[in-house]
Amino acid sequence: MSFLIQFLTQSLKDTRSIFNVFRGIISAFLLSMAVISSASAVDVPTLYKASCAVCHDSGALNAPKKGDKTKWETIKKKGMPALVNGVKSGMMQMPAGGLCADCKDEDYRQLIEYMSQ
Ligand code: HEC
Structure with missing residues (x-):
């Protein structure tokens, strides 16, 4: 049982870190878009x-x-x-x-x- 809880919290953390990576990618993307659009102006x-x-x-x-x-x-x-x-x-x-x-x-x-x- 404790193994299961450990597993669950671990995968929850993983999901969070995946989410963070994802968020990082998104913000990097948005940032580069902002740079590109200001460059094209x-x-x-x-x-x-x-x-x-x-x-x-x-x-x-x-x-x-x-x-x-x-x-x-x-x-x-x-x-x-x-x-x-x-x-x-x-x-x-x-x-x-x-x-x-x-x-x-x-x-x-x-x-x-x-x-x-
Ligand atoms: C290859 C040469 C060339 C380039 C490049 C050029 N023009 Fe011209 N432009 C002319 C000539 C020559 C005239 C005079 C009218 C004619 O003989 O076609 C003219 C006339 C004009 C006129 C007056 C039009 C009228 O109704 O009398 C405007 C406005 C104009 N150009 C804007 C621009 C803008 C804005 C650009 C850049 C995005 C540009 N031109 C790039 C050659 C050029």
Whole structure:
């Protein structure tokens, strides 16, 4: 009988330690998810450099230059949704998505704000 009790408490402890290991795995997983998701929220200047700067820094292919306020003021009259859609579908010289493979509408909006200043 005492053997049985010992066995039961032992396996109870085991279950707890398994649970702890499991909890450890879960929290490690959640932590890495948090790291990943904060890493994917790249800041706008970095995103700009990686995707749009090739053309919009130098004005290559006649792209409106970053910081050319007069030009961007005219462009922005089209309204932000139209500009975002323009980038997504591409324009005459601009490749669809502006070389940003995983930009979302919100990213484009921020990128356009950034390059128009
Ligand atoms: C390969 C060169 C290139 C890249 C990369 C590029 N663009 Fe452009 N972009 C252009 C050119 C050229 C124009 C001028 C319109 C045209 O001729 O297609 C333009 C125009 C624009 C306009 C004005 C559109 C309008 O309605 O007048 C916006 C907004 C814009 N780009 C945003 C972006 C954003 C945001 C990125 C990065 C995610 C980007 N572009 C990346 C070449 C580029």
